[in-house]
Structures are given as structure tokens and as C-alpha cells.
Amino acid sequence: MEIINLTSAWNDFVGKGFVKNIFTDKQGRKVEAGARLGKNGAEPYAIDADTKQDVCQPPQFIQLANKMEILFNHAGALKPHTPPVGAGRQPDLPTSVTDCTLKCQEANNPLSVLNREFLVEVAVANKRWRAYPNVAPWEARGVAIWLVCVTEQNKVSLPHTTQALNFEDVEDFLEIAKACQGWITFFNSLHAGASANHLHFQSVYLDHKLAVESAPTVKMGEYNFLKDYPASGLVFPKNVSAEELWQAIKKIQNSSYPFNLIALASKIYLFVRNIQNEALPEFPGRVFSGINLAGLFISTDPEELKRVNEQVISTAYAKMTVGGEELGRLLG
Numbered sequence: 138m139e140i141i142n143l144t145s146a147w148n149d150f151v152g153k154g155f156v157k158n159i160f161t162d163k164q165g166r167k168v169e170a171g172a173r174l175g176k177n178g179a180e181p182y183a184i185d186a187d188t189k190q191d192v193c194q195p196p197q198f199i200q201l202a203n204k205m206e207i208l209f210n211h212a213g214a215l216k217p218h219t220p221p222v223g224a225g226r227q228p229d230l231p232t233s234v235t236d237c238t239l240k241c242q243e244a245n246n247p248l249s250v251l252n253r254e255f256l257v258e259v260a261v262a263n264k265r266w267r268a269y270p271n272v273a274p275w276e277a278r279g280v281a282i283w284l285v286c287v288t289e290q291n292k293v294s295l296p297h298t299t300q301a302l303n304f305e306d307v308e309d310f311l312e313i314a315k316a317c318q319g320w321i322t323f324f325n326s327l328h329a330g331a332s333a334n335h336l337h338f339q340s341v342y343l344d345h346k347l348a349v350e351s352a353p354t355v356k357m358g359e360y361n362f363l364k365d366y367p368a369s370g371l372v373f374p375k376n377v378s379a380e381e382l383w384q385a386i387k388k389i390q391n392s393s394y395p396f397n398l399i400a401l402a403s404k405i406y407l408f409v410r411n412i413q414n415e416a417l418p419e420f421p422g423r424v425f426s427g428i429n430l431a432g433l434f435i436s437t438d439p440e441e442l443k444r445v446n447e448q449v450i451s452t453a454y455a456k457m458t459v460g461g462e463e464l465g466r467l468l469g
């Protein structure tokens with residue numbers, strides 16, 4: 138597999154002015170926000186669509202003592218918030234194709250993903266996958282979603298399957314993750330941060346290590362576990378075989394536990410989630426995903442930012458993930 142140059146495809150896309158979204162902010166202004174090309178590549182911006190003046194600061198990174206980071210997205214904070222729903226298990230996402238939020242079979246619908254430009258298309262071990270850009274990215278240097286595509290008689294379709302993995306998907310995931318240098322790749326299952334019930338991976342540009350990569354590990358039985366890290370999880374080497382990774386995922390998935398699979402620059406992590414703590418009372422309606430658990434807490438809410446700190450994040454991550462005996466039993 139050759140290298141997939143997502144950055145170059147992303148920058149072309151940004152250069153054409155395609156990565157932007159327009160919304161009415163809390164003050165009633167029409168705001169245009171997204172990514173534009175600057176001296177050092179793609180950079181975030183948010184302007185008043187009428188006056189063209191900048192309306193907020195660029196995103197801000199706050200480094201915590203335990204190596205965790207908070208990314209505060211000022212542009213996201215301008216958007217009116219949807220009222221949070223409760224804590225605990227969240228409603229199931231519908232599985233039927235007619236309810237697919239990507240509108241994957243509706244070529245005549247302008248909002249369908251079929252009518253969006255894609256960044257790259259690659260053939261890996263089992264299937265062809267397309268990376269589509271996220272046009273409201275929390276990282277201006279690139280956020281993409283990977284979908285399976287099928288070409289028959291010059292016609293491209295995006296088959297609708299639910300957001301769950303099989304062995305072939307894991308094989309493809311590992312190949313894509315390895316090929317996307319400078320980007321990290323992840324899979325969030327249903328009830329673990331997935332926002333669409335249509336099989337997808339995501340990749341995001343990342344130029345530094347996340348906190349989880351510095352965490353110690355302990356080997357018990359055939360698995361390596363995170364140790365002294367707020368979230369419980371499994372650790373695999375970057376060159377883990379698809380078979381070995383699949384054996385763990387299969388057990389978790391068959392037991393109906395949600396999970397996050399994330400391939401970082403140095404290692405691969407698997408977080409098993411407590412479905413009863415899908416959303417916590419301290420973060421109502423908010424479902425954290427793999428990249429958050431790996432050490433990047435992303436916030437668009439200034440009120441939330443005031444009350445989060447190392448302790449709050451650590452407590453939350455411990456409650457959301459399954460470890461100890463329960464995880465041991467699951468993998469046994």
C-alpha cells in the first residue's frame with residue numbers, strides 16, 4: 138500500500154474555498170467559518186459574512202499537567218447550542234437506509250453524500266474507500282470520513298451497512314491507518330460517539346502525540362492494558378495483525394459493548410465503553426469519542442471550559458470506560 142496523501146488533497150480542497158459553513162450565531166450575525174490557506178497551510182477562520190471581519194480567535198490548546206489537552210474551538214462556541222438531553226444511554230440511531238443521515242442512496246437529494254466531492258479514493262485489502270472532507274472541521278488541517286464505495290458500470294454507489302466492524306473492515310482499517318501518514322484514523326461504534334449509522338472511519342490531521350501514548354501499560358494474559366491512565370483500554374502495536382485485533386473486537390462487539398478503536402502514530406488503542414455511562418450527568422447529552430479518550434478534550438462551550446480540569450476529565454473517562462475484571466471477563 139502506498140502512502141495516502143490526505144494533506145495535499147485537503148489543501149487543494151481548502152484552496153478552492155470548499156471548507157466552510159455558514160450559520161447564524163447567538164447574536165444573530167451571519168458567520169462564515171471553516172478553513173482557508175495561510176502561510177503554513179490550512180488554518181481556521183471565522184468571519185462576519187457581511188463585513189468580512191474576523192469574529193473570533195483561532196482555536197486554543199490548553200495543556201494540562203497529566204499531558205491531557207483541551208482544544209477550545211471559539212468558532213464552534215458562536216453557534217447556538219442545542220439543548221442537552223439527559224445522561225445515561227442515548228437513543229439508538231436508526232439502522233434503516235431511509236433514515237441514514239448521510240442520505241447515501243438519495244442521489245437526487247442535494248444534501249446526499251453522493252453529491253459531495255471527495256478527497257481521495259483508495260483500494261485496500263477488501264474494499265474501495267473514499268475519504269470525504271468534513272466541511273465544519275474542528276481541526277483546520279483536515280478531518281475526513283471514510284466510506285466504502287462500489288463502482289459498477291461506471292456508476293458509483295455507497296452501500297449502506299451499519300456502523301459495526303467485521304474482519305475485513307478491520308483489515309482495511311489497519312491498511313488505511315498505516316497509509317495516512319501525518320493523520321490518525323479511528324472508528325467510533327454506535328453508543329460510543331458515532332453520529333451516523335453507516336459504516337465509516339474517520340481520519341484527522343495530528344502533528345503530536347496524545348496523552349495516551351505516554352501512558353504505561355501492563356500485560357495480563359495475551360493483552361496489554363493501559364495503566365495509570367484515566368480511561369481503561371487495550372493497547373496494540375502499530376503492526377498488530379488484523380486477526381489479533383479482530384479477536385478482541387469480535388468479543389466486545391458480540392457482547393454488545395460500544396467501543397472506540399483509534400490508530401495513533403505510535404500504537405493502536407481500543408476503549409471499551411460502559412453503555413450506561415454513554416453520557417454523564419456532568420456532561421449532559423455529550424458522547425465522547427476515541428480521540429477524546431486518547432487525550433484530546435474538545436470543547437465549544439465556554440461554560441464547560443470553566444469547569445473542566447484534569448480531575449473532572451479523569452473521573453469522567455474512568456466512568457465511561459470498562460476496565461478491571463469486567464474487561465477481563467469480556468476478553469476471556
Ligand SMILES: [Zn+2]
Nearest residue numbers: 237241297335
Ligand atoms: Zn447510509
